[in-house]
Amino acid sequence: SQQGEEDPQALSIQEGENATMNCSYKTSINNLQWYRQNSGRGLVHLILIRSNEREKHSGRLRVTLDTSKKSSSLLITASRAADTASYFCATLVYAPGNTPLVFGKGTRLSVIA
Amino acid sequence: GAVVSQHPSRVICKSGTSVKIECRSLDFQATTMFWYRQFPKQSLMLMATSNEGSKATYEQGVEKDKFLINHASLTLSTLTVTSAHPEDSSFYICSARDGRGSSYEQYFGPGTRLTVT
Numbered sequence: 001s002q003q004g005e006e007d008p009q010a011l012s013i014q015e016g017e018n019a020t021m022n023c024s025y026k027t028s029i030n031n032l033q034w035y036r037q038n039s040g041r042g043l044v045h046l047i048l049i050r051s052n053e054r055e056k057h058s059g060r061l062r063v064t065l066d067t068s069k070k071s072s073s074l075l076i077t078a079s080r081a082a083d084t085a086s087y088f089c090a091t092l093v094y095a096p097g098n099t100p101l102v103f104g105k106g107t108r109l110s111v112i113a
Numbered sequence: 114g115a116v117v118s119q120h121p122s123r124v125i126c127k128s129g130t131s132v133k134i135e136c137r138s139l140d141f142q143a144t145t146m147f148w149y150r151q152f153p154k155q156s157l158m159l160m161a162t163s164n165e166g167s168k169a170t171y172e173q174g175v176e177k178d179k180f181l182i183n184h185a186s187l188t189l190s191t192l193t194v195t196s197a198h199p200e201d202s203s204f205y206i207c208s209a210r211d212g213r214g215s216s217y218e219q220y221f222g223p224g225t226r227l228t229v230t
Contacts, residue, residue, distance in 0.1 A: 042223035
């Protein structure tokens with residue numbers, strides 16, 4: 001079953017604008033991760049944020065985590081056409097062992113040049 | 114970084130035949146491997162979790178007799194789709210976790226696109 005729900009399902013913006021995607025989940029987690037997937041391709045790991053962290057940055061990416069609301073957001077600043085992809089959040093309920101990452105439904109981002 | 118490979122990357126088979134997909138961890142020992150399935154424009158859905166040397170644990174709704182998983186070594190897991198049907202056409206992605214240390218990351222393979230005609 002899916003743990004996360006992304007919002008919006010699809011997002012279309014102009015190049016240079018910021019893109020914000022949200023993810024909500026249902027149970028307590030150990031960490032939350034964001035992935036990118038270009039059409040028909042494999043997953044690219046973007047960033048991992050642990051349950052005791054509130055914000056994390058990586059280049060043009062900024063991820064926040066609010067465990068009280070069971071939600072996370074991914075912000076891509078100064079978007080580029082190459083950022084066009086699907087973005088998924090994935091949660092790890094407890095770690096590590098053999099518990100899998102559970103994926104949300106994803107947000108399809110289109111960046112128009 | 115850790116690398117997971119899958120073979121084949123694409124396969125087309127006829128309805129009723131079986132297809133085997135291999136997943137290998139190239140530079141680490143994967144104590145646990147996961148198999149996901151992704152239909153077009155949808156998310157990844159976990160099919161099963163396998164630990165080296167033991168039987169796989171399947172998610173609800175996934176037929177274990179249809180999707181045979183073998184995790185015979187710490188670097189190889191195979192998924193066999195038996196008696197494939199067109200509705201089994203999908204993108205199959207394996208993932209591996211290094212059970213040593215404190216890494217929480219799962220490393221994903223590039224996926225295998227299965228088309229059943």
